[in-house]
Amino acid sequence: MVPSSSLFGSSGIRGLVNEFVTGPLAIRIGLAVAQLFRKKHSKPCITVGHDHRTTGPMLTSALISGLLTGGSQVQIAGMAPTPAIAYVGGKQGANAAIIVTASHNPPEYNGFKFHNPDGAGFSAEQQAKIENLIDSSGPVSWEHFGSTSSIEPIPAYIEAIENACTITQSHRIVLDAALGAGGLVTPLLLDKLEAKVTAIGVPPSGKNYAQNIPQSKIQSAAAAEWQHFVNLDKLSALVQTKNAEVGFAHDGDADRILAVDDKGRILAGDTLLALVADYYLATKGGKVIATTVSSSSVVDYVAKKHDASVVRCRVGDVFVSNLVKEHKAVLGAEPSGPFIFPEVHYCPDGPLAACKVLELLDWAKRPLSALVNELPEMHLLRASVKCPNDVKPDVMEYVANILDGWSEVEEVSQLDGVRASFSDTSWILIRPSGTEPVIRITVEAQSARRAKELLRKAERATQQRIP
């Protein structure tokens, strides 16, 4: 069982700045992390960096202060994408990397992501330890306060990614870095790989955040959270006018990627996952793909083609990277956009994913739209049902029993909420939200009618138990 946590969400610690995420909290986190690593290393070393948010430097400074007070050395990485900070910190001998970022959240949010030297996010056990230490960690004696040094993660990271990719063609690309830290890396990286890049959403800017982002008309449920910080219409239109082969977007700290095909269609995260999985299983010789309970069965379809299997875990990149390690998976990914390529590191890596999509295009020798069209069409629907937090456990237990009793259900999994798979490859996922008083329902089927029918049934089953 994963211990319950009031600090950590599915991706580090996150919240409203100066309300939950404050300078004094950052100091305490620094003290706690220093104490955690002091148990093993007399002089631990932590790499610290941040994304483009206006509150990044303030929180980073406070975090560094806490780490130094706790006796840790600090490598200051400055502004850079999460994967770059995690990768270079690990290679330069740091015991961990902390990135001040709230990923795709609105600008009034910020938070902290924690990565081990191999790139993997802190495990549930490490998170629980920090949680325990947060109110009890003290300073070291004055002789042992830490000191700082500066590192420049971007050149070393770009070089590493360049070396990890083999791209033979020159590709036409549109990139929207969403004014985030990815803008410091991906345009340079793609340029080195001989691509012709049209970049928007550069350079990074915390103040102009979310500027020019209109209400989008994106239907794809999987891309829904992206439209809050990327102008998907603009990206789609630009791909077409520039005659580009592919369009990419990053989130604020560039650990995620979204792709647009050559026809300007926004690809659901599941679709991109299926395509990259297909390429990896065909060329890298692995037999396992790791993903979460929320991803589409189109991934299973691709895996079956290669006689490979799909393993699933609860939502959150930390769990995916653990699953990748555990099953020696060739690839780990979530439909929301994080991709983990274990041959490089276990950190979700947006710039690396962009390069891997180019590799895939080289290999497939067909336009991205053609590859998309070859996948079976799946219909994915999402809905939320209001539910007070205190009755969530009861409702979930009830739902699990109901679904288990349905005759057409093949398997029920309770890794994260309740996921029921049906014999016709359709599935239902019912999950309590960790942050809001709602229960989220996701269904997927091969026809729109079947998807609607399943969604109706799932909603009814959930609502029955809510007072």
Next chain:
Amino acid sequence: MEGEWRPRFGSSGIRGRVAEELAPNDAWFLGNSIATVFKKGSILLCSDHRTSSPLLVHSLASGLMVGGALVIQGGQVITPAVSFYVRNHQLSAAVLVTGSHNSPQINGLEVLAGDGAPVDRTIEQRIEELALNPPNPLPWDQQGETTSIDGVGQFWVDKVTRIMNTALIQKQNFRVAVDVCNGSAIPWLLDLFQGFGCQYIGINTEQTPHFSGRSPNLTVDLLGDISQTVQEQKCDLGIAVDGDGDRVFLVDERGQVLPGDVSGTIFARLELERRGGGKIVTPINTSNVVYDMAKEFKGEIVSSRIGPPAIVAKIKAHQAIFGFEESGKAIYPHINYLSDSGLASGYILEYLAQNDLSLSALVDELPEYHQVKQSLDCPDSMKGSVMKHLIKAFKVDFPSAEFVTVDGIKMIFDDGWLLLRPSGTEPKFKVFSESHYEPRAQELFQIGLTYLHEALSRYSKMKNMSGD
């Protein structure tokens, strides 16, 4: 946690044992208040080289940013360079992290206004108040930013070099012993001597946060090494500074270490001669030697409380030309409102060159005084009661003395004086005495010690009783 003790401004900024009395959290709240007081302006942030300086710099920077300031990080630098830089660059303020002359586990911060002077008491109080009751946080798009600059130290070296007549100094081919105290004066003060065109012999020139060579304080007893070097290497003079390079003591060519009163009196004389007279500010614990000197050089002495904020306030109020403290502080207000070891060194070299004099000649012109000083432990909470008791007892027992109570209690007799004063930076009570005649200085000192012991034992007993 409400109403908990927070670090407060003493006679020279805020000081404390880091992570105990001065924690990163305190620095964060202070940073926020300082940014609020200076209305989100551009604030220079510099430090000395102590182990605790980086952690305080980072928590201060964070607090300054949350208060909306643009934080200009100037790195680790000699203290007078910070006030000099802020005065010459249209910045709103400076925050300096320094433990000054205190032991290595102590650190502190000094807040300087845009003219480089320590902020006055009203602003100190406002900062303390805001640290206890912080303003509402600014929205996400009004947070401050941070930027780094190089050259705060170099700017000082270049400008101070140019102020002096280096051609003249160079001609004299001075040999100078410079004790930089393993501190943050390194390398700036040494570069400055190079700029003056002196041949210098460095002492304690390796920067070590635990002050491996000697204590970061400046007292005559601590400066045996430089005294010996001056004699052995046949130097023209010696210059010793404290841990962060603002305080300065002189050593004459005979190897005699001059106490702070004497060094300060010589610096003051040079200023009076250069400017044709004027006002000199110095605290009430300074030796009478300065009064004797001032009579000869058209000087008027203005007495102040101890500590740079008090001295500078008097300098400004009286348009004084110079200020100093027996601790080694030398303030040249036309150039720098913080004590500046570089200016003091430059002016003395220039004067000796112009007049073709040895330092000992200046020393020998001064009348001789004998001083005795000692500090006793006294908790901050007891200082007030002890002080009241002493005033009462002295006034009864020594009705013929003249009393000065601007800072502590000073009893002036025809043949000397006695001062008892609570320290503004440490939990200590200090006893000073002075007389032309050494036995009398000792006698006055013993009187002070006896009365202080009595007061201390009386109030610690009372405290123990009420503590149960």
